[in-house]
């Protein structure tokens with residue numbers, strides 16, 4: 001077993017780190033306050049290959065593998081602990097990959113070059129107002145075939161990137177029921193463009209964190225799409241969605257590891273210098289013990305995350321392992337890294353003292369941002385545990401049919 005990074009990986013990490021330190025980190029508070037990522041940052045990310053980086057080169061992507069994608073996610077998480085830019089990055093990396101893999105040539109030619117250059121957004125719309133965890137039971141969105149096209153009706157809610165998609169253009173890969181008797185085998189994925197579609201009503205929600213990227217929903221009233229906007233095969237959409245979620249969860253693990261590392265570094269810097277009772281507070285066991293525990297949590301989350309990425313590379317590039325292996329490690333990474341990042345940030349806020357409760361200090365942006373991932377974006381913690389148990393016990397032990 002070899003834990004060292006290759007030269008290519010080291011150069012990529014250095015490149016992303018330098019970019020993120022220079023162009024992103026100094027702007028994070030402003031992005032959080034203005035609730036918008038400046039267009040010049042998006043453009044620069046596109047030039048560096050950081051927008052939908054997993055997309056193939058013919059559509060302007062960097063054709064990055066998952067280990068390289070996770071390296072970038074970790075560095076972006078380090079630079080922007082509010083997680084707005086990392087969310088934009090990881091959503092497009094995961095769902096751009098699915099669109100690149102299963103979308104039609106025509107739709108890909110229309111959208112992917114714009115996504116990889118920052119002129120359009122690519123997201124995912126699965127969740128509905130009546131539930132995200134039990135999407136098979138809760139989903140009311142349906143697509144019906146009429147002549148040569150599809151008519152979609154329904155509503156999606158708590159969706160990342162609605163304002164981006166409405167303003168810049170682009171699409172949300174949207175799950176719709178196409179066979180109501182077939183359970184999870186009756187869903188199809190469609191590429192739904194939101195901008196300027198008079199049959200789509202978009203709404204925005206005010207989040208508590210990751211303010212630079214929007215969350216909202218959209219109602220689809222008789223929207224008409226040709227077969228060009230079908231993603232993959234009819235009635236296979238649930239499987240494509242699960243594939244994308246595993247990718248996204250792995251990237252979330254990497255992002256949260258990076259954000260937790262950044263928070264711990266801030267904490268270490270502080271506890272070495274802040275004095276109390278005549279000594280640096282870092283010399284007290286009450287500070288050292290959580291430091292040791294959280295350092296261990298971050299390091300073990302990193303191993304799980306890069307193992308998930310390695311499994312994905314093996315599956316996609318070498319045809320080894322299956323999505324079961326990937327789903328297990330992606331769920332483990334998503335189960336642990338966001339929770340640990342939240343705990344580390346909370347602990348560091350304690351170490352900082354009163355300053356940690358102010359907006360003069362960045363830690364509060366991190367606390368608000370990482371909470372999105374422990375509360376449920378890309379699947380709740382309980383759902384991660386159900387996935388892990390399913391892989392360990394077999395699907396006959398699932399708590400639902």
Ligand SMILES: Cc1cc2nc3c(=O)[nH]c(=O)nc-3n(C[C@H](O)[C@H](O)[C@H](O)COP(=O)(O)OP(=O)(O)OC[C@H]3O[C@@H](n4cnc5c(N)ncnc54)[C@H](O)[C@@H]3O)c2cc1C
Pocket residue numbers: 123124125126127130131132133134157158159160161207215372375376377378379380381382383399
């Ligand atoms: C900031 C943010 C961004 C998001 N972006 C997107 C996006 O881009 N696209 C998208 O499709 N969705 C998105 N989501 C939605 C997210 O996927 C859902 O919130 C998530 O799947 C949970 O669904 P829910 O909120 O309806 O909660 P519910 O499914 O109603 O769950 C509520 C609670 O019940 C628990 N629960 C449910 N079933 C079980 C069970 N069987 N056993 C034990 N506990 C259970 C859950 O763990 C949770 O604690 C986003 C969410 C957030 C917070």
